[in-house]
């Protein structure tokens with residue numbers, strides 16, 4: 112069965128040119144978010160900045176995609192991840208993470224979380240920890256080109272995850288039919304802060320493509 116979106120026939124140079132336009136813009140908006148939670152200017156400056164932001168919004172609002180990036184057939188498969196809240200080139204909510212993976216079903220990323228991701232004082236919000244773990248688990252499972260969705264995700268928060276430089280690692284442990292068992296942890300400066308166990312499930316619509324072992328099916332993974 113086909114993926115629920117169409118393949119991308121955009122040429123690589125065109126895609127790269129588009130990314131070159133959107134990436135610096137998204138980085139700037141991300142800095143704007145940081146400024147929003149950290150700036151200490153007076154009320155006049157806040158109001159002036161609001162007017163600037165509203166002007167930018169009016170400019171961007173001149174044309175809109177009719178669907179999300181993930182759903183848009185005209186945007187295509189390679190740009191689906193551009194809206195992803197963890198890795199998305201066009202999503203300023205994304206830290207963003209660059210995730211590496213290998214076909215053995217391992218994935219990892221070194222990343223930085225600033226004050227926009229704070230939960231308890233000085234610590235990362237637990238939901239953000241979960242978001243990042245889920246994404247990187249998805250890459251570990253997806254590295255085997257196996258389409259699967261998170262079925263169950265269990266996280267043990269061992270200690271607070273400090274804002275700053277962090278690492279996340281995920282790995283596939285075993286496969287039992289349509290279930291893929293995987294693990295992950297987030298590493299802070301003093302070792303693991305959160306440890307996760309997950310069961311990913313191959314959705315029904317992809318089960319006719321099941322073959323033995325991770326890495327056998329000729330499909331990508333889901334993207335959040």
Ligand SMILES: CCCCCCCCCCCCCC(=O)SCCNC(=O)CCNC(=O)[C@H](O)C(C)(C)COP(=O)(O)OP(=O)(O)OC[C@H]1O[C@@H](n2cnc3c(N)ncnc32)[C@H](O)[C@@H]1OP(=O)(O)O
Nearest residue numbers: 245246249253254260261262263310312314332333334335
């Ligand atoms: C280089 C590669 C790059 C790739 C990049 C990738 C980026 C990826 C980014 C990813 C981002 C992050 C990813 C995301 O955020 S994915 C988004 C979050 N997840 C979802 O939205 C999933 C929603 N749920 C479903 O779609 C279905 O319920 C699923 C697909 C989960 C099951 O489907 P279905 O209901 O049709 O299954 P079945 O009834 O045939 O049961 C089959 C077997 O499975 C067992 N079971 C069922 N449900 C669960 C469960 N919840 N936990 C544990 N086990 C479960 C069940 O007992 C049975 O086992 P058995 O009784 O036979 O032993």
